[in-house]
Structure formats: C-alpha cells, structure tokens
Amino acid sequence: MDGRALLFVGPDGSGRFTLAEAIGITLHIPRVVSYTTREKRTKETEGKEYHYITESEFKQMEQNEEFIEVVQADGICYGITKVDCERLLKENGSFFAILSPEGCEIFKKLFDKTLTIFVQADKETVTQRQIQRGDDPQTIERHLSHYDEIMDYQSSCDIVIPNYDLASTAQELTTRIETFLGITHHPDSKY
C-alpha cells in the first residue's frame, strides 16, 4: 500500500497508547483502531481503544477477507481492516497503529514506508503503570509473561525509545517522526 505507517510496539504498560495519542494530536496523524474479541473494560469506549466485536463477528470478517492482518494472543483476537487503512491513507497519507511484533512484520511487508517505534520501559515500571491503570492481577501477569519476548523485538525496530519522562519522550519522538515524514520547521518556530 502506498503510504506511511507508523507502528508502535513494546511491552504492555510501556506507554505506546499514551505516546501515539499525544504525538497523533501534535502532528495531526490518526490512529487506526483495531477490532478485538476481548471484552470492553469499564474505562474504555467503543471506537476509541478498540472496536469490540464477538468471536462470530470476527470470524465472519475474517471469512470476508476484511482484515489486513489478524493476531491471536492469549485466546483473544485482534485485527485491523484494509478499509480503515485505505481510508486513513487517503485522508491523511499516514497513520499510527499499535501492534504486536507479528503485526509489525506483516505491516512492514505490505506498506511502502513504515517506521517501527519500540517503546521501552523496565519490568518494574510497566508493572507499576499497569497497577495504576487498574489492570487486574491476572491481566498484569499475562502481560508480564510476554515481556522478555517482546523486548527481544527492539533490535528489529527503527526507533527504540525509553519512556520515563513523558514530556521529553513525546518531544524527542515527535522530532524523529517529523524527520521520517519530511516535516521541517521554520527555525524561529516555537514548535
């Protein structure tokens, strides 16, 4: 596909969603929203974090070949549709996605220009953030069981960014994404 896909990957709780949202607002780049069969959590909103669908709806969409890629993790299905990617590329020329390493590899093959951004934080930090976010203990344990395997993927990414101080991480990442997108600023510009 002709267009630029910015792919966020990293361990759960590292801050992928937070950074993608913040940078998306600054640079006016939308995020492609995945479909999932997992239940919507109380704090989540349909169409914001995900599109929540049943397993049979997911199967039907898969049979109709609507997905550009699908992944199953811990019994939950996730997928991104071709039509959503095409629409965002037509409207904006680029989009963000939050993906597993497998999803990133598929997108790398399908898109002309991809930038893989690995958001990194240590195990203690991601654990604390998930507790604060209100994830239940089983979910945190499930996420942590994938931590080491996901960290191994950083060597395959274009950018590896540690996320501790949110403001400075967002600023550094914005600059690096602007370079990738070929956005230049007037030297006197404050932003």
Ligand SMILES: Nc1nc2c(ncn2[C@@H]2O[C@H](COP(=O)(O)OP(=O)(O)O)[C@@H](O)[C@H]2O)c(=O)[nH]1
């Ligand atoms: N390949 C792929 N991975 C996805 C997609 N949507 C989400 N993910 C990954 O699935 C993981 C689990 O999602 P999450 O919302 O945290 O569900 P939880 O594990 O139940 O808390 C995330 O860490 C993402 O990396 C998708 O459409 N494709």
Ligand SMILES: Nc1ncnc2c1ncn2[C@@H]1O[C@H](COP(=O)(O)OP(=O)(O)O)[C@@H](O)[C@H]1O
């Ligand atoms: N640099 C940071 N400092 C402190 N808290 C952060 C930082 N980045 C993200 N968070 C918080 O940590 C939690 C996990 O971030 P989130 O973006 O949901 O992670 P992910 O999408 O990688 O699972 C959220 O509650 C978020 O507000």
